[in-house]
Amino acid sequence: MVSGAQGGRLEELAAEFSHIERAMGDPAVLANPAEYTRLTRRHRELTPVVALHRERAEVVGALAQARELLADPELRELAAGEVESLSARLTELDAELEVLLLPTDPDDARDVILELRAGAGGAEAGLFAVDLLRMYTRYAEGAGLKLNVLEASESDLGGASRVVAEVTGEFAFRALKWERGVHRVQRVPATESQGRIHTSTVTVAVLPQVEASEVHLDLSEVRIDVFRSQGAGGQGVNTTDSAVRAVYRAGTPDEIMVVCQDGRSQIKNREKALQVLAARLAERERAAREAEERQTRAAQVGTGERSEKIRTYNYPQNRVTDHRLEGEVKNFALDSVVAGGLAPVVAALARQERERQLLDLAEAPDGAA
Template sequence: MWEKLKQLARRYDEIGELLEVPEIYADPKKLRALTREQKELSAVVETYRAYQKCEDDIVQALELVSDPELKDMAQEELNTAKAEKERLFDELRVLLLPRDPNDDKNVIVEIRGGVGGEESALFAADLYRMYAMYAEKRGYRVELLNYNDTELGGVKEADFIVSGDGAYSRFKFESGVHRVQRVPETESGGRVHTSTATVAVLPEMEEVDVDLRPEDIEMQVYRASGAGGQHVNKTSSAVRLIHKPTGTVVSCQEERSQLQNRAKCMAMLASKLYEAERERVEGAITSERRAQVGSGMRNERIRTYNFPQNRVTDHRLTGENKNFNIDTVMNGDLDPIIDALTMQEQAEKLRESTEA
């Protein structure tokens, strides 16, 4: 562990020196790569150097403890430095855990109504609102790709990109079936119904990250429908791309020009093909998207939104604190859930690294 930290610190300093060389700015690709690597290393190197400083503080405090006049002050400083050293050690162990290479990427989120008819569509619309509010709280930007709504204000499907530093690291925990228990607006008898909506989360990939050959892609254009502004049904600006070798289909209709919609489609297609290739390498039988959302049946849920009991339960959390206030969650306060899931994942990785 310590040798690895020394290597990372040396590499961090080396990058700092390279970025001071004027010639590096003539190569934008290399500059971006070095800047990204420096950013990835900064947290662990800064924590390592803080740990080293704690060690120096402990040595100095131990030297002063033998002085009768400074003993009390030195002992206090010694206790503080030891506690801080222990905290930093735990932090370093977490920072050195294997990191998802996609964590810093933007994310493509797909929401679909599941079991429950119109009520599932209404719940899907609630989830879209929840994620849009969460993205705003985090300072992320949301770009709508598709929004196919219903007459009652529900959503059959909603696709959007969330852009911002670490967007995928936060949204990746949302993949799966979300279950809602409440009295639907369409229910006259006051009975509680159970419905579902599915959420798929993909890291946004660039075309250069995936081998996209023009001859493999069929493009179709059509008139936009649903929520789309003044251009709806007036021009054939909506775009659908079909990747012929795999049968993957993506579409976008929210931009005003065909060119803009095609660009968004290409990003979506690259992301889906990347996921499919990653699964193939990992030996997965079904695609990542199907693994995330399942069939939409009620028993394949990751989270339950129980309105009568005013709580949200995340079924992946194993501790006692897996219930959250439904009003705050539906208004975009997802950080307590995501933080708990992140800490649980880190604890599991630490346990695995210790057992290895």
């Protein structure tokens, strides 16, 4: 049952939704791309909540009418059936709304900068990085997202020591945020003559893209270099003279280097490099603010040591194990996952997080939530 506080919150969200719909038709808003983008993003976030809220109101009204008919001897049996089905639907709606009203990640709707770095394991780690990139590309396609490689540093045997990609589309961060951390692979490398299983790692960072106004980036502290691209570890980046390297506070402890060699346009590459740089600066600021909660970027991606992992890809056993889950629910078919079938893994992790939030809410003192 939706509580009084939750009911009040639903009314507030419904009012905000109506206000946004009116604002989106305002010529002044239409002339402001940044504001229009913000409003459309919020509109998408609120749509499922408001739709359920409106359906709930209709069900509550229909249920009240059905209960009144219980007093009519001729309609009592029919009304009893209506009361039962409407009550069941009301229970379902309350459960769905309870989940939707849980705290959400404010970055869920943002586009993403995805970084993969080969860790322990030498050439095999570089090959695994390319395998993960292929997995994410297929997953993105299935989720209606677009993945575009911005930078890839070639390593031995067609692998990549580092890959930076941009993922765009509705709720890209929500689709990929669970991938942050160390991914471990156990398999027999193609170069292994004695059939021994090797263990290698790749660290994955998922950075929400930020608007220029959300982070202070002093261009006087950024050095821009233009050079000829060196290829992309088999990922097909064009070889041109327009690759761009952006270095923030070069030679200082704060230095951040970004390379973009995606297209033939130097202007576009410069723009993308600055976007990635802004995302990294925002992540650095976020890490500093949340250090006490161990949500720094270092904690996000780990060191790349074999003992640190969020997920293991075991090829001999055709099994992927996500170590953040418990019981049999943590195991998935490897061939499906590496082919881009990450949705069941993401769903299990999101479900676990919702259950944790509901438990915290139930255990919190009255009014603390």
